[in-house]
Amino acid sequence: MPFTDTYATVEPSRAQVDALPGLTVLEFGAPWCAHCRAAQPLVAQALAPMPQVRHIRIEDGPGRPLGRSFRVKLWPTLIAVRDGVELARAVRPATVDAVAGLLPSA
Template identity: 30%
Template sequence: MATIDLTAETFDETVGKDGIVLVDFWAEWCGPCKRFAPIFEQSSEAKTEIVHAKVDTEDQQELGAKFGVTAIPTLMAFRDGIMVFNQAGALPGPALQQLIDAVEGLDMDEVREKIAEHEAAQH
């Protein structure tokens, strides 16, 4: 599966699904974004069970603002609708694969439990 482009209209529906969604926040003028693009594209072809999505921060400024993206590229990973990774900077191929392995290995029941504990502590 090739990468898909996300907009404000399609973002929540796409990342809210079960499974893993990687989102690359990028811009046309960004050199590191251009260097990361082929790595991300290769991953999308190798790991077809994972949704690889891109957000053009120039075209979709409200999404960048919603997620507090202040540097690009920024890569976010969602699993079962929960953001489990958020980091600025282009990753080399092996680091992207390590991230995917880590997200695949997460115990989502444990993640949900930690979120519930955190939210309970806030009240």
């Protein structure tokens, strides 16, 4: 499941995320967020050569439990997890390299 350009309005539970096998990039943000929109081409470019990496865009906001469980405070926040373990995160990435730096060899 490579790059997705739509936000999941129904977020998975933390237990579901923790149970995902392999490498996953969680992207927390909102469709109206200017920082999130600016980061989209960077995320797409960084993930393009890695179609095996699961990408889940999650519409975040106050009271959304998944974002709070990862202590997300600013958007976009990208978190790389492998088999339920956080590997790295990027907050408001401004370059393709900032996003690609999240991705160890998948």
